[in-house]
Amino acid sequence: MSYPEPTLTETNRPLIEAWRRGELVLQHCAPCGHIIFFPRELCPKCWSTQLEWRKHSGRGRVVSHSRVYSHVTEPFASESPVTLAEIELEDGGAMLARVIESVISAQAESLPPVIPAQAGIQKAEIAPGAAVELVPMPDAARYSLPTFKLA
Amino acid sequence: MISRDVGIIGYGSAAYDKKPRQTLFGYIAEACRNALAHAGVRKFEVNGLAVDAALGGDTAVSTAEYLGLSLSWAYKSTAAGAGPIMSVVNAVRALDAGVADYVICVGAGAQDIAAFKKRIAQFTHAVSDYLAPHGYGGPPGMHAIIQKKHMARYGTTREQLGRIAVDQRANASRNEAALLRKPLTLDDYLNAKLVAEPLRLFDCVMPCSGAEAVVIGALDRAGGKGVRLLSACERHNHPLGEIAPVCGGWEVFRDQLFEEAGYGPRDMHFMNCYDDFPIMAAMQIEDLGFCAKGEVGRFLEENRLTHDGSFPFNTGGGQLSCGQAGGASGLLGVVEAARQIRGEGGERQVAGATRGIVSGYGMISYGHGLSASAVILEKA
Numbered sequence: 001m002s003y004p005e006p007t008l009t010e011t012n013r014p015l016i017e018a019w020r021r022g023e024l025v026l027q028h029c030a031p032c033g034h035i036i037f038f039p040r041e042l043c044p045k046c047w048s049t050q051l052e053w054r055k056h057s058g059r060g061r062v063v064s065h066s067r068v069y070s071h072v073t074e075p076f077a078s079e080s081p082v083t084l085a086e087i088e089l090e091d092g093g094a095m096l097a098r099v100i101e102s103v104i105s106a107q108a109e110s111l112p113p114v115i116p117a118q119a120g121i122q123k124a125e126i127a128p129g130a131a132v133e134l135v136p137m138p139d140a141a142r143y144s145l146p147t148f149k150l151a
Numbered sequence: 152m153i154s155r156d157v158g159i160i161g162y163g164s165a166a167y168d169k170k171p172r173q174t175l176f177g178y179i180a181e182a183c184r185n186a187l188a189h190a191g192v193r194k195f196e197v198n199g200l201a202v203d204a205a206l207g208g209d210t211a212v213s214t215a216e217y218l219g220l221s222l223s224w225a226y227k228s229t230a231a232g233a234g235p236i237m238s239v240v241n242a243v244r245a246l247d248a249g250v251a252d253y254v255i256c257v258g259a260g261a262q263d264i265a266a267f268k269k270r271i272a273q274f275t276h277a278v279s280d281y282l283a284p285h286g287y288g289g290p291p292g293m294h295a296i297i298q299k300k301h302m303a304r305y306g307t308t309r310e311q312l313g314r315i316a317v318d319q320r321a322n323a324s325r326n327e328a329a330l331l332r333k334p335l336t337l338d339d340y341l342n343a344k345l346v347a348e349p350l351r352l353f354d355c356v357m358p359c360s361g362a363e364a365v366v367i368g369a370l371d372r373a374g375g376k377g378v379r380l381l382s383a384c385e386r387h388n389h390p391l392g393e394i395a396p397v398c399g400g401w402e403v404f405r406d407q408l409f410e411e412a413g414y415g416p417r418d419m420h421f422m423n424c425y426d427d428f429p430i431m432a433a434m435q436i437e438d439l440g441f442c443a444k445g446e447v448g449r450f451l452e453e454n455r456l457t458h459d460g461s462f463p464f465n466t467g468g469g470q471l472s473c474g475q476a477g478g479a480s481g482l483l484g485v486v487e488a489a490r491q492i493r494g495e496g497g498e499r500q501v502a503g504a505t506r507g508i509v510s511g512y513g514m515i516s517y518g519h520g521l522s523a524s525a526v527i528l529e530k531a
Contacts (some may be wrong), residue, residue, distance in 0.1 A: 004272070006280035038281045038517060044392065064303065064395055066295030068347040073272060074237030076286030081348070084285060084292050086395045086518070087298075094394055094517055096296070098285040128303050144284040 001075040005144040012039040014053040015146075022137035024058040024146045026093050028049045035093035058134030059151065060089040065126055066101065087132060087148060100135055100149045101126055126150060152381045152412075153240060154247040158531055159378040160368045161190020162486045165259070167330050167361035167474050170515075171198060175204055175261040176217045178476075182362035183218060183255050190366035190373070193252050197277035199224035199245060199367070201238035201479035205262075206271060217262075224251040232425050233385065234258075235363075235481035238449030240383040240526060244368040252368065259362035260477015267358040277517035288347050290427060290515055291355050293395070295347035297519060298430040301397045302349065305445035307433070311452055313431040314339040315464070316353045316471055318456035323468025325458065325499035330359055330474040358428050359474030363482040365489060370531045375531035376493045382411035385524040386491025388512070400523030401438035401510060409440070414526040416440045420504040421463035421491055423484030425512040427470050431520070432464075435510045439525060458499040466491060466499055484509040485526070492530050505530040 008016055018025040030045035030050040035132040042049050065085035071077040085098045131151035134140065140147065173181075179202070179374070183403040186193060200222055202211045211225040224245050228234030242254040245528045259319050261271070271289040273279045278287075287293060301307050314397025323329035335353060341353035370377035384407060386400025409415050416439065426432040433447040442450040456464035467473060467487040470480050490496055491504045511524040 003286070006284055012280070029507065038277050064296045064300040066288075066299060066347045066349075067293055068286070068292040068295070070291060070346040071286055071288055073268070073283075073286070078286075079286070080442045082286040082288065084287055085294065086296055096282060096285070096287070096293075096394055128299075147285070 003075065003144045004073065005050070011041055015039055018055070019146050020083070020141065022134065022140040024056045024134060025053045026056055028054050037093055037095045044063045056089055056093070060132055060148070061087070062126060062128060062132060063088050063131040065072060083126060085126070085132070085148070095146070096146045097145065098143065099126060099132055100147060102150070112145045115146070152379060153383060154243050154380065156370055157243050158245040158370045158380055159239070159365050159368065159489050160370065161192065161366040162186050162489045163189050164328060164486065165365050167328060167359050167476055169330060169359055169474070170263055171261040171360040173261065175206070175215065175259055177215060177262050178259040179204065179415045181217060182259065182364035186366050187521035189297060190368065191367055192297050192368060192372070193224060194363070196405060197253045197255055199242060199251030200224055201228065201242050201254060201256040202228040202259035203228050203235045203238055203481060204478055205259060205462060214388050222251070224254060230385065230511070230514050230522035230524065232427065232481040232512065233511035233524040234474060235373065235478065236383065236509060236524040237349065237385050239485055240380060241369065246367055252362060254367040255364055256367060256482065257362060258478035258480070258482035260475070260479055261360045262358055262477055264358070265277035274393035275516040278515065281437050291347040291350050291440045293515065293518060295350045295508040296395045296429045298349060298428070300395055301430060301434070305448065307448040309341060310337065311448035312354075312429040312433055313337050314451045315426065315432050315456060318460065318512070319426065319465045319469045320472050321457050322466050322499055323472030325497070326467045326473070329468040330402060330471045331357065331468070331472045342450070350428065353471070354428050355469045356475035361474065361475050361476035361479050363479040363486045365482065367493050371406060373531065374432060377527050378489045378492050379531040381413070381529050382408050383524070383526040384408045385522070389523070393431065394518035396519060397434065398444065399434060399438055399512065399520070400524060401435055404525070405438060405440045407488060408525055408527065411456040414506065414527065419506060419508045421466055421488070421501050421507040421508065422510070423465050423469070424488050424510045425481060426465055426469040427475065427512070429471070431512055432469070435512065439475040439508065458496070458501050461495050463501045463504070466496065466501055481511045481513060488528050492528060
């Protein structure tokens with residue numbers, strides 16, 4: 001069963017089409033520099049309609065997150081838990097997005113929350129400040145919106 | 152004060168159900184009939200109606216068609232759980248301006264689980280296009296992110312927040328209308344089924360069906376039992392542009408709200424807030440000035456929230472114990488406040504209560520509820 005998809009409009013088409021190539025593009029307001037998410041016809045900060053789509057690295061940090069166990073729709077119920085996070089992007093801007101964790105279990109909540117990356121351990125546990133990056137192609141094609149994994 | 156002469160003169164509810172036993176209009180009609188009977192106002196006297204409910208293509212006007220009411224004032228709010236408080240406020244203002252004589256403000260919901268699931272996947276354009284495709288898990292997933300941020304920033308614990316759920320359940324044990332009345336211990340709360348880490352079952356309201364209504368009219372019609380609105384405020388989309396803030400619009404208007412009422416937080420005899428999740432109830436305690444920002448954890452440790460406790464809070468059990476009946480949820484606290492101020496609280500009466508605050512929260516969109524409201528009420 002495939003994931004629900006956003007309604008494709010002329011306004012969000014660049015975001016959706018870039019993500020089909022595994023890339024993240026976001027609207028930047030030309031006059032005021034505000035980075036806009038979710039896509040809009042105007043900058044919510046200064047109301048300019050001069051918006052430019054710019055490519056982002058797709059790297060960022062987790063601000064806060066939750067592993068969601070209780071889902072209202074398939075196919076998420078069968079993939080429970082789904083990790084959802086507020087992500088601050090390194091090139092500016094922020095969004096809520098799914099983070100694919102390599103190790104997930106119902107007991108994970110009781111594990112030590114942070115394993116510092118500098119300790120040389122490859123698999124970091126998701127936590128505030130954890131580094132994330134876009135899921136690369138071809139896996140990215142499974143997801144209908146930009147989706148992240150632990151970096 | 153908002154009006155010297157106009158206020159709440161009666162209230163009524165439609166009995167709550169885990170599964171709907173009638174249509175949305177059925178629940179609306181039941182609450183309206185009970186509220187009019189309580190107020191001693193007759194149907195033909197009513198010429199104003201405010202509705203808070205997911206009406207689909209219907210409006211306050213087609214609700215009036217169903218109920219057989221001819222109106223000079225019709226209102227449907229836009230702020231979900233923060234809306235019904237402002238429906239009451241705007242009804243009082245409308246009557247004070249002379250545009251109607253008696254208004255019923257009604258909030259209702261009739262939802263089975265399937266209808267609720269469909270609704271939460273489509274709350275707003277931003278939710279359906281940019282959260283539902285991620286499997287965002289509905290309001291619990293979103294509020295889990297908010298709670299985790301509050302815990303990380305201020306050291307708030309689940310043990311502290313659990314006191315809200317536990318004490319409200321104690322209040323509900325004295326409320327026959329509450330759907331959830333079985334005693335709840337802190338251990339039950341802490342060890343319940345995981346919903347969206349760190350939220351567990353008793354952090355989350357149970358969607359249900361039911362309705363609440365109040366009658367607005369001339370206070371001298373209330374036989375000495377009228378309830379006056381001293382001050383009220385609403386704030387939408389604050390803070391601007393923050394996805395999962397640990398504060399809400401209440402912090403913007405708190406000082407104005409109390410100044411206009413002529414009282415401070417300590418003068419309130421009870422507080423009824425919008426408790427879809429304990430973390431949101433806790434944030435309303437902070438943002439409305441009952442403790443400093445970030446200190447609600449200690450506040451909850453130092454107070455009992457029962458009807459006879461040091462901080463009577465959601466004295467009927469709140470949504471967490473009564474159930475969340477759609478548009479009724481934002482009116483539940485107003486009805487309970489009127490009950491307390493009139494001295495009709497029965498086994499859960501707050502001794503000597505003549506004044507209290509009710510706050511609202513709602514309009515879930517991209518990351519949090521966008522709307523906040525509050526009203527201070529006093530015996531007329």
